[in-house]
Amino acid sequence: MLRSDEHSLSRFLHGLPGVDAVGLERRVAALQTRSIKGDAKLRGIDLAISMIDLTTLEGADTPGKVASLCAQARRPDPDQPDVPPVAAVCVYPDLAGRAVERLRGSSVAVAAVATAFPSGRSSREVKLADTRLAVEAGASEIDMVIDRGAFLAGDLTAVFDEIVAVKQACGRAHLKVILETGELGTYDDVRRASWLALLAGADVIKTSTGKISPASTLPVVHILLQAVRDWHRLTGEYRGVKAAGGIRSTKDALRYLVAVNEVAGPAWLTPALFRFGASSLLGDLLLQRRAKASGHYENRARVGA
Amino acid sequence: MTWTYAPAPESAALAGLRPSYRPFIGGEFVDGHGESLTTVNPATEEPLAEVGTASDADVDAAVTAARTAQEKVWGPMSGTERAKYLFRIARVVAERARELAVLETLDNGKPIRETRDVDVPTASAHLFHHAGWADKLEHAGLGPAPAPLGVVGAVVPWNFPLLMAAWKIAPALATGNTIVLKPAETTPLSALVLAEIAADAGLPPGVLNVLPGDGAVGAALVGHGGLDKVAFTGSTEVGIQIQRRLAGTGRALTLELGGKAANIVYSDAALDQAVEGVVDGIFFNQGHVCCAGSRLLVQEPIAEEFLERLRERIAGLRVGDPLDKNTDVGAINSRAQLERIVDLAAAGDAEGAQRWTSPCALPERGLFFPPTVFTEVEQTMRIAREEIFGPVLSVLTFRTPDEAVAKATNTPYGLSAGVWTEKGSKALWTAQRLRAGVVWANTFNRFDPTAPFGGTGESGFGREGGRTGLQAYVR
Numbered sequence A: 001m002l003r004s005d006e007h008s009l010s011r012f013l014h015g016l017p018g019v020d021a022v023g024l025e026r027r028v029a030a031l032q033t034r035s036i037k038g039d040a041k042l043r044g045i046d047l048a049i050s051m052i053d054l055t056t057l058e059g060a061d062t063p064g065k066v067a068s069l070c071a072q073a074r075r076p077d078p079d080q081p082d083v084p085p086v087a088a089v090c091v092y093p094d095l096a097g098r099a100v101e102r103l104r105g106s107s108v109a110v111a112a113v114a115t116a117f118p119s120g121r122s123s124r125e126v127k128l129a130d131t132r133l134a135v136e137a138g139a140s141e142i143d144m145v146i147d148r149g150a151f152l153a154g155d156l157t158a159v160f161d162e163i164v165a166v167k168q169a170c171g172r173a174h175l176k177v178i179l180e181t182g183e184l185g186t187y188d189d190v191r192r193a194s195w196l197a198l199l200a201g202a203d204v205i206k207t208s209t210g211k212i213s214p215a216s217t218l219p220v221v222h223i224l225l226q227a228v229r230d231w232h233r234l235t236g237e238y239r240g241v242k243a244a245g246g247i248r249s250t251k252d253a254l255r256y257l258v259a260v261n262e263v264a265g266p267a268w269l270t271p272a273l274f275r276f277g278a279s280s281l282l283g284d285l286l287l288q289r290r291a292k293a294s295g296h297y298e299n300r301a302r303v304g305a
Numbered sequence B: 001m002t003w004t005y006a007p008a009p010e011s012a013a014l015a016g017l018r019p020s021y022r023p024f025i026g027g028e029f030v031d032g033h034g035e036s037l038t039t040v041n042p043a044t045e046e047p048l049a050e051v052g053t054a055s056d057a058d059v060d061a062a063v064t065a066a067r068t069a070q071e072k073v074w075g076p077m078s079g080t081e082r083a084k085y086l087f088r089i090a091r092v093v094a095e096r097a098r099e100l101a102v103l104e105t106l107d108n109g110k111p112i113r114e115t116r117d118v119d120v121p122t123a124s125a126h127l128f129h130h131a132g133w134a135d136k137l138e139h140a141g142l143g144p145a146p147a148p149l150g151v152v153g154a155v156v157p158w159n160f161p162l163l164m165a166a167w168k169i170a171p172a173l174a175t176g177n178t179i180v181l182k183p184a185e186t187t188p189l190s191a192l193v194l195a196e197i198a199a200d201a202g203l204p205p206g207v208l209n210v211l212p213g214d215g216a217v218g219a220a221l222v223g224h225g226g227l228d229k230v231a232f233t234g235s236t237e238v239g240i241q242i243q244r245r246l247a248g249t250g251r252a253l254t255l256e257l258g259g260k261a262a263n264i265v266y267s268d269a270a271l272d273q274a275v276e277g278v279v280d281g282i283f284f285n286q287g288h289v290c291c292a293g294s295r296l297l298v299q300e301p302i303a304e305e306f307l308e309r310l311r312e313r314i315a316g317l318r319v320g321d322p323l324d325k326n327t328d329v330g331a332i333n334s335r336a337q338l339e340r341i342v343d344l345a346a347a348g349d350a351e352g353a354q355r356w357t358s359p360c361a362l363p364e365r366g367l368f369f370p371p372t373v374f375t376e377v378e379q380t381m382r383i384a385r386e387e388i389f390g391p392v393l394s395v396l397t398f399r400t401p402d403e404a405v406a407k408a409t410n411t412p413y414g415l416s417a418g419v420w421t422e423k424g425s426k427a428l429w430t431a432q433r434l435r436a437g438v439v440w441a442n443t444f445n446r447f448d449p450t451a452p453f454g455g456t457g458e459s460g461f462g463r464e465g466g467r468t469g470l471q472a473y474v475r
Helices: A006-014 A021-031 A038-050 A063-074 A093-103 A124-136 A148-152 A156-170 A187-199 A218-235 A250-264 A281-294 B056-074 B079-095 B097-108 B112-133 B161-174 B189-200 B215-222 B236-246 B271-287 B300-315 B335-350 B401-408 B424-433 B466-471
Strands: A052-055 A088-091 A109-114 A141-145 A174-178 A204-206 A240-244 A274-278 B037-041 B046-051 B151-155 B178-182 B208-210 B229-233 B252-256 B262-265 B295-299 B354-357 B372-375 B392-398 B416-420 B438-441
Touching: A006 A156, A006 A187, A021 A218, A021 A250, A021 B271, A038 A052, A038 A250, A038 A281, A052 A063, A052 A240, A052 A281, A063 A088, A063 A093, A088 A093, A088 A141, A093 A109, A093 A124, A109 A124, A124 A141, A124 A156, A141 A156, A148 A156, A148 A187, A156 A174, A156 A187, A174 A240, A187 A204, A187 A218, A204 A218, A204 A274, A218 A240, A218 A250, A240 A250, A250 A274, A250 A281, A274 A281, B037 B097, B046 B189, B056 B151, B056 B178, B056 B208, B056 B215, B079 B097, B079 B112, B079 B161, B079 B189, B097 B112, B097 B161, B097 B189, B112 B161, B112 B466, B151 B161, B151 B215, B161 B178, B161 B189, B161 B229, B161 B466, B178 B215, B189 B208, B215 B236, B229 B236, B236 B252, B262 B271, B262 B401, B271 B300, B271 B392, B271 B416, B295 B300, B295 B401, B300 B372, B300 B392, B335 B354, B335 B372, B335 B392, B392 B401, B401 B424, B416 B424, B424 B438
Parallel strands: A052 A088, A052 A274, A088 A109, A109 A141, A141 A174, A174 A204, A204 A240, A240 A274, B151 B178, B151 B229, B178 B208, B229 B252, B262 B295, B262 B416, B295 B392, B372 B392, B416 B438
Antiparallel strands: B037 B046, B354 B372
């Protein structure tokens, strides 16, 4: 394991291969022209559904709202029992207990955002306490935010140490590290932040909180996918990626799956290694799924989400 | 899990394929007096259409028609008027883009993704660009009153049939020349549809003539005494013959010939994008590209890792039905070309290079060759020296920038080169020392009508595109 030594950590991260923005965006544009239809589309839709972290992260969230979200997570389309459940429900820590209770006995995991989400601007103690609150409530996945202020100031050790500490506080819970790529400025820094998080023990690297624009973009997800692919090449370990924020349509979701398939590889086409963080994507996926089965589009309101 | 994309074929019917096509002379489609040829779909080897070819008499008739049109109509016409015709043709090419893309894919075998996204839009862009120059020639830096040469004979290859036709027609017509075009024997269709578009646009008879046929028609055309200029794109071998033929005749000549481009990847390159660039450099259009980056020069410290990434990426290329929108690599244009690729690859084996072949599935019928990479290549080997014109990459390594330049320029060709580094000064240092008409930095195979394209050494002379390209068509 790399020593958490400011100098060597910085040297390592700055020694990573650069990202050529023009070339990256060109590759993204080329992959977007993949035509996914027929059976491939249907399989893609079901795969995307099974990868969703169904999310509600509003100040106005109530136990009732979480309960109905959990019901939808278990059985996304009540009329279509063959629709797979989503991967997880993602809530604030104080509501994690409610979600755990409602999802007991299902395959759906409970994810909680912690560490002074979404800004991450608090003391280490508060962030760790926030994490413990969620874990104690039964959350099996923790979505933490990195300290972007420290990262941008070049204090990479502080960011690294904090991830290590949160990972420890997670216990057996999976740690997803939110890089908030919309605030990092350059693709090179997105790559550095990805590796920083992987080195510090992140199980999953995640693009965004969903509170900042731009949230997840395809070029940024390409970089995250390259990072986990390269990490696997180097260590043999599989780490995951979560794309969160702004992914609303089936078309978008399928483009992400194409990127997963062709950038990281087919091994990442599983909810264990790729997730969508979304609140409204499920509705369109279900609509498209029904349309595929019945040959016509239904009223969006009838599909539920 | 494996997620297989369902086939997404574009409809072949969009091509509006007709059972037969005829030469275009003096503003009309006429019965050629040559023996008709059958053009085939390389992806299936099934015949597409019968195409009438030109005899010597037809060549004569076309040159005469072009001469009359040049002297009586097109030459005296104002640039503003000429521009109107060219703009009209450019617009219709853009409007009929889908039809042309499908037709080109059927006739050539290249993926619809490329005809749709590159060939047709770039052809249209060339026509638009040169239409814009037609009334501004005195401002092009070519003298106060540039005059046309007269009648141009143009011979174009099968790798970019429509695009190469546009590259010749657009500057020739914009500058007041008339043109007789001979498309390649195996890919005549899109040029004939372009002639139809020109006729529909009301282009005066004789300004553009298209003569399908084999090499003999090409030879009859370039040797015709009635021409003022010959513009040829094709093999170095034929280019040399043409140059001999024209020597001493006083006729102008431009040649755009073969290449064996080096793609230099320094250890500080953006590796993911360099992998993409190398893939694009050699597998774009199945490697049927004169400026293809067919020699990868990779710096030793990263060679092993880079090749691992490269092979993994190449293994993901989808080879198959060119009409499928998800196909990355299509069919080899002709059986003769496929045999040449097979022979040269065998020479690579025989000379001791290590062959790696993509594990991709190939269609059961049609002309296909899997993406192939040779490592442990020495500069003396045929695969490092000869233009393969297929999806075959030869890999050499280097230690220092000087060595990279020495290896890159150790070729009789000089068409293009690529440099991959995150350091701007190193890119410029290298580019200054490479002997090539085009050097791409951190990209490859990018074409634009404003950028002159052409070679040095055995890659020919003269430029196409931009103001420099206009120079080749005026006196």
